[in-house]
Amino acid sequence: MSKQEDTNYWLMKSEPDVFSFEDLMAKKTTFWDGVRNYMARNYMMRDMKVGDLVLFYHSNAKPSGIAGIATISSEARPDASSFDKNSDYYDQKSTPDKPRWFAVDVSFYRTLPSFVSLDQVKKNKKLKKMVLLNNSRLSVQPVTKNEFDLILEMSQLGGT
DNA sequence: GCCAACGTTGGC
DNA sequence: GCCAACGTTGGC
Secondary structure (H helix, E strand, C coil): CCCCCCCCEEEEEECCCCCCHHHHHHHCEEECCCCCCHHHHHHHHHHCCCCCEEEEEECCCCCCEEEEEEEECCCCEECHHHHCCCCCCCCCCCCCCCCCCEECEEEEEEEEEEEEEHHHHHHCHHHCCCHHHHCCCCCEEEECHHHHHHHHHHHHHCCC
């Protein structure tokens, strides 16, 4: 097994009404807390590295799609909102001694020439295998370099 | 606002 | 450890 030194690529979903790519641009860095799905957590905890690139996806939006590029800016650390009884994300099975949920920092990286809608992604036959289209409920998901590059290409073509 | 898809919970 | 019931996500 060879050591993987290449950047990994991801797609992370956020509802723009709650936290949009524009919000990330303004804030620069945000802690990606509130994820309560084990697969999504495991990607953040085990597989993400500082410098990985992220397609920032707007879900439940009009339209939904890829709004910009972000980058992973910290290793995973315990998600303190899971200990906070007043948080919407409180989980009584998670404690500071034995945290169940973890998250990473996500930072603004760059804007895209144009928004790439879910509809455009669906129409691109080369993107048929994207997790986005096959496990639509996963909020943190891996993307291949090829898929990432194709999205960027689509964004250039759609650009103004 | 509806509802399909799917992850999680809990009874057995 | 199975699986039905339930709750949530997210497109439309």
